[in-house]
Amino acid sequence: xxxxxxxxxxxxxxxxxxxxxxxxxxxxxxxxxxxxxxxxxxxxxxxxxxxxxxxxxxxxxxxxxxxxxxxxxxxxxxxxxxxxxxxxxxxxxxxxxxxxxxxxxxxxxxxxxxxxxxxxxxxxxxxxxxxxxxxxxxxxxxxxxxxxxxxxxxxxxxxxxxxxxxxxxxxxxxxxxxxxxxxxxxxxxxxxxxxxxxxxxxxxxxx
Amino acid sequence: xxxxxxxxxxxxxxxxxxxxxxxxxxxxxxxxxxxxxxxxxxxxxxxxxxxxxxxxxxxxxxxxxxxxxxxxxxxxxxxxxxxxxxxxxxxxxxxxxxxxxxxxxxxxxxxxxxxxxxxxxxxxxxxxxxxxxxxxxxxxxxxxxxxxxxxxxxxxxxxxxxxxxxxxxxxxxxxxxxxxxxxxxxxxxxxxxxxxxxxxxxxxxxxxxxxxxxxxxxxxxxxxxxxxxxxxxxxxxxxxxxxxxxxxxxxxxxxxxxxxxxxxxxxxxxxxxxxxxxxxxxxxxxxxxxxxxxxxxxxxxxxxxxxxxxxxxxxxxxxxxxxxxxxxxxxxxxxxxxxxxxxxxxxxxxxxxxxxxxxxxxxxxxxxxxxxxxxxxxxxxxxxxxxxxxxxxxxxxxxxxxxxxxxxxxxxxxxxxxxxxxxxxxxxxxxxxxxxxxxxxxxxxxxxxxxxxxxxxxxxxxxxxxxxxxxxxxxxxxxxxxxxxxxxxxxxxxxxxxxxxxxxxxxxxxxxxxxxxxxxxxxxxxxxxxxxxxxxxxxxxxxxxxxxxxxxxxxxxxxxxxxxxxxxxxxxxxxxxxxxxxxxxxxxxxxxxxxxxxxxxxxxxxxxxxxxxxxxxxxxxxxxxxxxxxxxxxxxxxxxxxxxxxxxxxxxx
Numbered sequence: 001x002x003x004x005x006x007x008x009x010x011x012x013x014x015x016x017x018x019x020x021x022x023x024x025x026x027x028x029x030x031x032x033x034x035x036x037x038x039x040x041x042x043x044x045x046x047x048x049x050x051x052x053x054x055x056x057x058x059x060x061x062x063x064x065x066x067x068x069x070x071x072x073x074x075x076x077x078x079x080x081x082x083x084x085x086x087x088x089x090x091x092x093x094x095x096x097x098x099x100x101x102x103x104x105x106x107x108x109x110x111x112x113x114x115x116x117x118x119x120x121x122x123x124x125x126x127x128x129x130x131x132x133x134x135x136x137x138x139x140x141x142x143x144x145x146x147x148x149x150x151x152x153x154x155x156x157x158x159x160x161x162x163x164x165x166x167x168x169x170x171x172x173x174x175x176x177x178x179x180x181x182x183x184x185x186x187x188x189x190x191x192x193x194x195x196x197x198x199x200x201x202x203x204x205x206x207x
Numbered sequence: 208x209x210x211x212x213x214x215x216x217x218x219x220x221x222x223x224x225x226x227x228x229x230x231x232x233x234x235x236x237x238x239x240x241x242x243x244x245x246x247x248x249x250x251x252x253x254x255x256x257x258x259x260x261x262x263x264x265x266x267x268x269x270x271x272x273x274x275x276x277x278x279x280x281x282x283x284x285x286x287x288x289x290x291x292x293x294x295x296x297x298x299x300x301x302x303x304x305x306x307x308x309x310x311x312x313x314x315x316x317x318x319x320x321x322x323x324x325x326x327x328x329x330x331x332x333x334x335x336x337x338x339x340x341x342x343x344x345x346x347x348x349x350x351x352x353x354x355x356x357x358x359x360x361x362x363x364x365x366x367x368x369x370x371x372x373x374x375x376x377x378x379x380x381x382x383x384x385x386x387x388x389x390x391x392x393x394x395x396x397x398x399x400x401x402x403x404x405x406x407x408x409x410x411x412x413x414x415x416x417x418x419x420x421x422x423x424x425x426x427x428x429x430x431x432x433x434x435x436x437x438x439x440x441x442x443x444x445x446x447x448x449x450x451x452x453x454x455x456x457x458x459x460x461x462x463x464x465x466x467x468x469x470x471x472x473x474x475x476x477x478x479x480x481x482x483x484x485x486x487x488x489x490x491x492x493x494x495x496x497x498x499x500x501x502x503x504x505x506x507x508x509x510x511x512x513x514x515x516x517x518x519x520x521x522x523x524x525x526x527x528x529x530x531x532x533x534x535x536x537x538x539x540x541x542x543x544x545x546x547x548x549x550x551x552x553x554x555x556x557x558x559x560x561x562x563x564x565x566x567x568x569x570x571x572x573x574x575x576x577x578x579x580x581x582x583x584x585x586x587x588x589x590x591x592x593x594x595x596x597x598x599x600x601x602x603x604x605x606x607x608x609x610x611x612x613x614x615x616x617x618x619x620x621x622x623x624x625x626x627x628x629x630x631x632x633x634x635x636x637x638x639x640x641x642x643x644x645x646x647x648x649x650x651x652x653x654x655x656x657x658x659x660x661x662x663x664x665x666x667x668x669x670x671x672x673x674x675x676x677x678x679x680x681x682x683x684x685x686x687x688x689x690x691x692x693x694x695x696x697x698x699x700x701x702x703x704x705x706x707x708x709x710x711x712x713x714x715x716x717x718x719x720x721x722x723x724x725x726x727x728x729x730x731x732x733x734x735x736x737x738x739x740x741x742x743x744x745x746x747x748x749x750x751x752x753x754x755x756x757x758x759x760x761x762x763x764x765x766x767x768x769x770x771x772x773x774x775x776x777x778x779x780x781x782x783x784x785x786x787x788x789x790x791x792x793x794x795x796x797x798x799x800x801x802x803x804x805x806x807x808x809x810x811x812x813x814x815x816x817x818x819x820x821x822x823x824x825x826x827x828x829x830x831x832x833x834x835x836x837x838x839x840x841x842x843x844x845x846x847x848x849x850x851x852x853x854x855x856x857x858x859x860x
Contacts, residue, residue: 017669018628036636039629039669041753042744044807045800060800067625067669072707076741076799094621 009050009176010060010080012110014102015087016095017066020125023159024087025063028169033160040065043077050173059173068098071105078110083119083176088137090124090156096137099145119175120152123168128158248278252365256355257286258336259314261730269314273352275365276318282369284324284341286316286352316349321370324384325832329359331380340726342832348723525823528816529560531762537566545584547573553580558771561762567681574768575694577687591687598686602657626655626667633672637757639680650679654689661693668703671696673749677761698843702748712841713747713778714740719836720782724825728789735798742803743781750777754810763815767843772826774844775837779829783821784813 013021022037029046045062062077064070078084084106088095103120112118124142127135139156146152153175155168252275260268271288288311319341328340330351338353339362354362363382366372375381540553547553554574562570572578577594578587605619613620630651634640640647654675659667675692682688701709717740722729732738745753750767752760767776785792788809797805826833840846 017625036632038632038753039672041670041673041748042741042807043803045804065669069668069703069705069707073741073744076739092624094624 007180008058008060009082009173009180010062011083011085011172011176012062012064012078012081012106013085013087014064014106015066016089016092016098019066019087019089019092019095020159021066021087022063024123024125024157024165025061027159027162027165029061031162033162042070043073052177057173057177059169059176068101071109074105074109078106081110081112082179083121083172084110085121085123085172086152087123087125089126090137090142091126091129091134093136096124096142096145103149116150119179120149121168121172121175122146122152122154124154124156125159127156128161128163248276251275251277251282251369252362254354254356254358254362257358258353258355259350260353261314261350269311270355271315273362275362275369277369282321282366283318284316284321285318286349288315314350319343321366322385326375326384327363327366327382329363329380329382344831348832351726525820525827526559528819529556531561531563532556532566532570533563534566537570545587546582547580550580554769554771558766558769561765564758564761567761567765568683571678571681571765571768572687572691574765575691576697577690577694594690595686598657598689601661602653604660605656622659622667623656625669626652626659626672629669629672630655634676634757637680640676647679650685650688651675654679654685654692657689658692658696662696662700665696665700665703670703670749673752674699677752677757677764681761698845699750701842701846709842710744710747712838714743716775716837716841717743717747717778717781720778720829720833721785723832723836724782724829725786725789728785728793731793735796735802737799737802742799742806745807746781747777751780751813754813755815756811759815763819766819772823773834775841776822776826778837779826779833780818780822782825783818784809786825787818787821
């Protein structure tokens with residue numbers, strides 16, 4: 001029965017308000033960027049069909065409100081997640097400092113069965129801003145943090161320009177798939193996300 | 208904990224717990240009271256195989272015995288589920304059996320005095336069993352009782368012999384219990400009796416010793432005598448009830464001509480021999496005339512809104528919407544010095560039609576409470592000027608923070624950054640806020656930052672910019688916008704509390720209203736594990752701001768701010784919208800994710816006027832029972848002083 005049903009992979013995007021969670025999701029799913037997004041209230045999600053070799057999967061990407069005051073809603077939205085994407089703005093130090101809180105809060109609220117090995121992916125967004133001149137978090141610093149948390153895959157992205165977004169989500173999907181319980185019969189080693197990705201400028205997906 | 212019990216009456220678990228507690232106390236009381244104090248109780252009605260359907264699954268139905276027990280001049284209703292067969296047949300395993308036992312206790316009706324019953328609704332579906340829904344004065348309704356072996360008529364006829372039973376004028380299937388029209392009864396009811404009376408929870412207010420101890424199913428043995436009822440404290444006692452004017456219109460008409468169950472020699476006949484008999488045909492005609500006007504303005508008709516009877520929807524709609532209030536008409540509400548003479552009439556007028564846009568600037572300040580209804584032109588001018596100065600003072604608090612000071616003031620920097628991020632993504636598609644360096648965006652920013660200093664504890668929270676935007680758009684004045692926003696936040700502030708208790712209490716109330724007004728939908732959401740109502744979070748947090756286009760948001764808000772039928776009209780609106788889509792929600796078996804997506808995508812597709820009319824009908828029909836679903840202090844009510852509104856309602860499931 002499981003093999004007949006299209007498998008759902010649930011991904012949660014977290015991070016401070018205004019780091020670009022909604023934009024990243026829309027860029028990946030709709031290939032669009034708008035300057036007129038509104039602050040997300042509550043939660044919403046978009047879905048995208050992804051293909052791994054001959055199998056189709058549905059990636060369900062959850063976009064949540066970024067203010068920590070709304071975290072108590074997380075219980076309802078995080079449950080059953082297969083991968084968590086932590087986003088920060090490379091131009092805002094606080095948004096990077098807060099990654100740890102987001103990670104811990106997620107683990108508390110989603111309470112995955114194996115928190116040690118639950119897949120996270122970190123995205124440093126808005127690398128396009130001011131030609132990189134307003135950047136305050138270095139790639140090195142971000143990678144060091146990711147390494148200290150069990151080698152979390154790290155990507156630098158620009159949702160506005162669509163840079164590295166495809167590659168990042170490819171990795172996210174792959175990690176989400178790895179997290180699925182083994183009831184699924186077939187787990188390919190390599191994946192081929194529809195649309196393909198461009199050259200990634202990152203530490204790459206370690207999976 | 209006691210406060211919790213008082214207002215959290217309809218939480219099933221609490222209720223069951225209190226019942227359990229009560230029955231224990233009873234046993235104690237019964238032990239203590241000697242035989243001299245007890246007198247015999249008589250079972251005046253008994254029916255087997257009266258069943259409740261907790262879920263849609265036949266295997267989970269619970270059958271039991273329904274009885275009416277008379278003790279002195281008081282009558283009690285009990286429904287005790289059977290113990291054995293069901294458990295062994297359907298749920299063998301330990302955990303399931305325990306679960307069933309829990310359910311069983313939950314649903315057991317232990318000696319509820321009929322004085323606590325508000326109404327009984329009879330359902331006679333063309334297919335399937337007849338059933339009754341018993342609604343308590345507290346607003347709590349027992350699950351529908353299905354009479355597998357018939358006996359509904361006898362039940363009502365027996366009731367009629369012992370308590371005052373009147374039919375609702377508008378729905379012959381609704382029987383109102385204890386509508387104290389008898390002057391003697393009324394004067395009795397006005398006696399203050401020495402017991403704990405809680406406003407919201409009628410059911411737990413019965414003192415332990417006054418309830419007969421006949422709750423134990425082991426005692427069911429078919430004889431008509433049940434011992435050890437202690438009534439010394441109960442006789443002559445009547446529940447004190449606040450009387451709704453609607454109740455006065457109750458009459459006891461003969462059955463409508465098309466009543467399916469009318470027959471000569473029926474027990475029902477007792478019921479038809481009523482003091483005020485009206486011609487059934489006349490009644491039908493009268494009801495037809497009321498289509499779309501005042502239909503459904505009485506108790507008990509809300510079930511008609513169900514989709515299966517969609518064609519009858521017009522029957523229960525609220526009044527047609529009126530054109531918005533304009534300047535000329537507005538002037539008629541004012542006396543020579545500018546006081547609003549009849550605030551209720553004004554609120555009613557706005558409730559039904561809203562306000563013309565050019566007049567909003569005046570009217571919103573009154574609706575929001577910035578100006579008092581009885582203030583004069585002069586007083587308003589004066590207030591405006593002093594409040595402007597006051598605003599400037601508060602604003603200067605953050606304006607005076609130098610960059611050097613800001614460096615050492617993290618909270619300020621973070622707050623400002625958050626506001627800066629949000630104002631540039633608030634309603635930028637409206638020309639009032641569009642374009643680069645729009646001064647109105649700066650005003651939004653300044654007002655929000657000032658508010659976060661005015662109410663430093665609450666600070667800034669996402670959603671506030673959505674609430675402020677239309678206010679600034681209407682007022683076009685910084686200081687007046689600020690004070691109107693302050694007034695609005697007096698009521699909606701708890702939506703943004705760190706512990707989210709304002710939101711939780713509203714979502715809780717919403718779930719209780721759906722339970723009251725649409726049991727099938729409630730049951731569906733329950734089994735789909737959606738009772739947290741998080742899918743309505745955005746609706747509630749910012750009052751449908753993201754669901755409607757700008758003009759319609761303003762229309763809705765002024766309607767809500769009238770508090771004309773209810774302070775919580777937005778919750779009835781939510782029920783109305785859910786009801787409109789229940790067929791799809793239930794038909795497509797939506798799970799939480801799908802439902803959330805579906806609700807989010809209703810944005811921009813809501814028909815506000817018809818939703819308002821539905822909500823009006825629902826609100827009126829729900830009446831006191833609806834109000835009882837909403838814990839005191841639930842936003843936008845002003846906060847309860849002693850602060851007992853806490854987050855105990857978090858887990859309704």
